[in-house]
Amino acid sequence: MTFAEARALFPALERVAYLNAGTFGPLAQPVVDAVEAELQHDLLHGRVGTTWFERALELRAALRRELATLVGAQPEQVALTASTTDGCNAVLAGLDLRPEHEIVTTDSEHFGLLGPLHASGAWVVVTPPDPEAILAAVGPRTRLIAVSEVLWTTGTHLPVHELREQAAVPILVDAAQSVGAIPVDVRGLDFVAFAGQKWLCGPDATGALVVSDPERLRIGRPGYFAQLSHDPDGTFVPRPGAARFDPNWLPLSAVSGLRAALALRPDWALERAAETAARCRELLAPLVDLEPGDATLVSFRPDRDPTELVASLERDGVMVRELPGRNLVRVSVGWWTSQEDLLRLRGALESG
Amino acid sequence: MTFAEARALFPALERVAYLNAGTFGPLAQPVVDAVEAELQHDLLHGRVGTTWFERALELRAALRRELATLVGAQPEQVALTASTTDGCNAVLAGLDLRPEHEIVTTDSEHFGLLGPLHASGAWVVVTPPDPEAILAAVGPRTRLIAVSEVLWTTGTHLPVHELREQAAVPILVDAAQSVGAIPVDVRGLDFVAFAGQKWLCGPDATGALVVSDPERLRIGRPGYFAQLSHDPDGTFVPRPGAARFDPNWLPLSAVSGLRAALALRPDWALERAAETAARCRELLAPLVDLEPGDATLVSFRPDRDPTELVASLERDGVMVRELPGRNLVRVSVGWWTSQEDLLRLRGALESG
Secondary structure, three states: OOHHHHHOOOHHHHOOEEOOOOOOOOOOHHHHHHHHHHHHHHHHHOOOOHHHHHHHHHHHHHHHHHHHHHHOOOHHHEEEEOOHHHHHHHHHHHHOOOOOOEEEEEOOOOHHHHHHHHHOOOEEEEEOOOHHHHHHHOOOOEEEEEEEOEOOOOOOEOOHHHHHHHHOOOEEEEOOOOEOOEOOOOOOOOEEEEEOOOOOOOOOOOEEEEEOOHHHOOOOOOOHHHEEEEOOOOOEEEOOHHHHHOOOOOOHHHHHHHHHHHHOOOOOHHHHHHHHHHHHHHHHOOOOEEOOOOOOEEEEEOOOOHHHHHHHHHHOOEEOEEEOOOOEEEEEOOOOOOHHHHHHHHHHHHHO | OOHHHHHOOOHHHHOOEEOOOOOOOOOOHHHHHHHHHHHHHHHHHOOOOHHHHHHHHHHHHHHHHHHHHHHOOOHHHEEEEOOHHHHHHHHHHHHOOOOOOEEEEEOOOOHHHHHHHHHOOOEEEEEOOOHHHHHHHOOOOEEEEEEEOEOOOOOOEOOHHHHHHHHOOOEEEEOOOOEOOEOOOOOOOOEEEEEOOOOOOOOOOOEEEEEOOHHHOOOOOOOHHHEEEEOOOOOEEEOOHHHHHOOOOOOHHHHHHHHHHHHOOOOOHHHHHHHHHHHHHHHHOOOOEEOOOOOOEEEEEOOOOHHHHHHHHHHOOEEOEEEOOOOEEEEEOOOOOOHHHHHHHHHHHHHO
């Protein structure tokens, strides 16, 4: 599949310079077709019957396999969630941390990770997003390092494998801005949570949690799929593997939509995304004060009010986002991003 | 809207006797139309831009108002969830129960409630699903009564308001089999969780949690919407009202689909459902050993293997479900259920 062929799958790219996959990726026609095919089936035949349920379980298993392949996991290590937050909450709910325990995180995390950390009751130690600072903060009370692989603010790429090895403490990786954007290999990481609707261009409310050793994490927040069987007081025999952490039923439409999104990803997606992000940095460097990220998020500190700038860019059909309270504007560069998108951004910045 | 007009909105009803709304309700054409309209918009214009996000927030607020009206709540008391289980988990995560605390429940609850009860760490006291037995089990250590308003197994209707008043202990009501099926008024109840995809005939992975006093329940499992603002360690200013318990982003397609499902419910829905369920009991009484339920679930103990019976009925186009391990078959009677559906069930039972 050529770049032109791949890009033509996304109707919205014809209208705007779509540079906000860090929030929601663009949707491709085959993804929406897959969603609608499930909906039409459910409408005409009902969400009912043995065949329907058996197919649902097969599709879930297939999605689990495909997500595992994407990130170097085993299918038994993958839970199907609705969001990165879902995954973070499942991990924190299962670790049973107390106020005397510490979690080390950075000052640049998303609330989808931070909220669960805070709610866990453990003491949250905040460091600059720097490997040395993170390692220096790890002490005898540390039960978890919880950081993003790519910071949602600046696009900085943290060496999560090295952190895990050197700290010798379990790590929860918020991979919302890495999976689908840069090469991700979860091997050696304890818990990795990511989203389907951002860089994977899947339907809303899709995602996954990879748990390296599912037997060792308590099921703190069970959904129906947590159990194979249970007693009247709720004591249960857990389902094998990380499927026990599936928090909810995922609509078949979402399962099939995400599978379609994974299937259409070109072989060259990650390579091209890296090149285009580098090109974006080159184009913007003379114009704005760039943050030193090296992934597919390109953030800059504008010389005017960021809210007004983002609104002005939007009027020019250039969709980026502001990072509230940080005086930063963030550009998300995907494998589908064209040279023209970048020039449109530069032009709007020059004229705006 | 006449019965014939209302029923004609559901294409699947032309094919099968759809008697499993206790799992998934039938989908109406306007619901799928609403879902697809959102998808098409997202496909063509992207999930991006100020207008898109502002509309998303407006649609969420509208859904919250409509669900509140449905059950006698205030919009500020309604959290938007993906399932009944989501709601139960949010409550248990916030109550911070310990092993010395007790929860009183019945021996006939769904794992969507029981799983969260067990995972809470409190001692789960199991009683027969009888108001006197439930009240007798409440003691000084009881921190919560957690029961279904309508038992998913037998369809028995528990007097949850009386239980709450007489026990003077907070109550969590699993309303998965009551909201949309029988008249429900949440006033006087502390926590009420229900689903959108069953008796309300909404899209998959929709639901709500009503929290009578949102300020008094800790946010144990925060999602992005929990906060108005936060510090780098995750400490946050909660959003006003029960919206703080929204666990995840709901797809706009799901929000609009559920709104469409609520909008098409006829005024006579609950009255007709009760009449049709009573008629179902009359028709089946001579044939099978009925459970003494009085809501819209009609369960019976078959004189042959329930798995085989359910499969045989399915071959005849009659969709009901088995309740595993209980030797029960369950018939879900909705406001859309016709006399012909019931006769088809009776005929299949007589000939099967």
